[in-house]
Amino acid sequence: MPKEKKVCAYCGESRFGLVRHFVGFHHLCTWFCKERFLERRARELADYRQLLNRVSHNRTVLRYRH
Known part of the structure; x- marks a missing residue:
């Protein structure tokens, strides 16, 4: 156990x-601190989702998926 x-x-x-x-x-x-931690984590998750959304909708990436 750690x-x-x-x-x-x-x-x-x-x-x-x-x-x-x-x-x-x-x-x-x-x-x-708990509220600030949860806000920061939610913001980081939203940023990560936006990044994945941009990558998945990028035309150059879609061209090489076939």
Whole structure:
């Protein structure tokens, strides 16, 4: 089993109090860090989807698929 990290996945500080927030296997120190982490992850996923959409609809790529 991997050793638990003692830092927040968003801000990188080791200031866990009585409550530790989790998103998957990511440990977050405050509710604010949790919300920011989820926003950043949603933005990165949206950017990645847009990239895949542009690549899949690119005419030069479609020409070589046949």
